[in-house]
Amino acid sequence: MSQHRHPGAPGRAGAVPALPDLPEATVARLPEYLRALHNLADSGHETVSSEGLSAAAGVNSAKLRKDLSHLGSYGTRGVGYDVALLIEQIEYVLGLTQRRAVALVGVGNLGHALAGYDGFASRGFRIAALLDADPSRVGEEINGLVVRHVDELPVIAVQESIAIGVIATPAAAAQRVADQLVAVGVTSILNFAPCVLSVPEGVDVRKVDLAIELQILSFHEHRKASLTALPGGLAATETQEAIGT
Amino acid sequence: MSQHRHPGAPGRAGAVPALPDLPEATVARLPEYLRALHNLADSGHETVSSEGLSAAAGVNSAKLRKDLSHLGSYGTRGVGYDVALLIEQIEYVLGLTQRRAVALVGVGNLGHALAGYDGFASRGFRIAALLDADPSRVGEEINGLVVRHVDELPVIAVQESIAIGVIATPAAAAQRVADQLVAVGVTSILNFAPCVLSVPEGVDVRKVDLAIELQILSFHEHRKASLTALPGGLAATETQEAIGT
DNA sequence: AGGCGCTTGTGAAGACGTGCACAAATCGCG
DNA sequence: CGCGATTTGTGCACGTCTTCACAAGCGCCT
Incomplete structure (x- = not known):
């Protein structure tokens, strides 16, 4: 559990790992996964399923799996992901191994x-x-x-x-x-x-x-208010739920 | 310049304006446009072209025009946008007319x-x-x-x-x-x-x-470092420029 | 009045991101 | 050893966002 040698480029030894160029949207979510993983590790979990981790990170489980697959598939089918290994992987990709x-x-x-x-x-x-x-x-x-x-x-x-x-x-x-x-x-x-x-x-x-974040919320407030005030409208039907970053 | 009656729903008088449901990406950019417009107004500009406003807001001019078109086209061809009117429009849509x-x-x-x-x-x-x-x-x-x-x-x-x-x-x-x-x-x-x-x-x-923002930056640092360190690679070619919110 | 230059608004195409649904893979148990 | 339960990884289709390119419209100048 302590000897992982920073994988990432299985082919070249010694050379620069040549990070896979991840989709920007994936990169933006990795820190969130990392936070959730640290929480899981602190509460004693050794492995976690994509379902469990995605719930802890507030995203769709398919999205999580696709994100993780981009950095090279460190899960085990039928079992899930090794929490410690995944933490190490994400921290490496994010360049957090150096402070x-x-x-x-x-x-x-x-x-x-x-x-x-x-x-x-x-x-x-x-x-x-x-x-x-x-x-x-x-x-x-x-x-x-x-x-x-x-x-x-x-x-x-x-x-x-x-x-x-x-x-x-x-x-x-x-x-x-x-x-x-x-x-x-x-x-x-x-x-x-x-x-x-x-x-x-x-x-x-x-x-x-x-302030921009507040203004975006304000828009949705305004929109919700105008919807519920609609006379013949189905008031308070499905509005949006949580919004991604 | 003071009698604008909050357009938005040209058809129904008195009723709730029924906000156009803007694309989420557009909503996220409106506050930025608004800030740029206030700056322009403060420096005495009465009108602004999509080119000028998009530069001030740090986006593509075509994107700006499409965004603004979603809330109903308040520009004048050959001239540009009336700064004061556009401020009023965006503030209305964002629900900022009430504090x-x-x-x-x-x-x-x-x-x-x-x-x-x-x-x-x-x-x-x-x-x-x-x-x-x-x-x-x-x-x-x-x-x-x-x-x-x-x-x-x-x-x-x-x-x-x-x-x-x-x-x-x-x-x-x-x-x-x-x-x-x-x-x-x-x-x-x-x-x-x-x-x-x-x-x-x-x-x-x-x-x-x-902290998430910093981690995203860290990823790009890491990536840039791994690129410039590449032996046969075209070091420091085009990396990404500014990133949207 | 007419023409010319400038700018908006938008159709269309392409890039990107998302989510379903399922095959492939792994573990545990009888 | 084989089978079933479980979970990953991914092909595919769909929706959203971006960008280009250009027609339509407007004002100014002659």
């Missing part, structure tokens, strides 16, 4: 919360630097880390080998920060600022906008 | 940040209640609101006519809170807890998991 260093830029309202969020550490990430452009915030200590000025980024990026940047600044500052991150070699950015970032090819940007 | 009351449950690390996030108010939402199950947190004042105990939810929900619930509790408490929200009639939930919520039909749940 990645994250730089968090913008220590305002949201930045504070992110800096203190323990979900990052527990999923294999290490907040290696807190940065801000505001001199009055530099020096503050949050969760054992001291806030440094964003202009120190070039030095810090090398020292800590920053792989991922998180932008939690106001929208007006976000593009400048993104440019600075790109300049020091960061190729993955998680953007919480409500704006579109322009980055060179090869840099991945993911955006999280809290 | 919706939001209850935020869980005033921990993340909850604090959400309570102070001004992006909610500026997009038409009002945080009407802060709730927590921990008695030691009850009574604390955050941003002008006093934290109350989650058991007061039934009363507060009626008083404030809560439409949307935001869960920012630990995973272990999330399902219980969701049940409580559903019990008082909330039909839209935004869940920040890393777990799957089970809700009755007709209740919409959207999930935001900060």
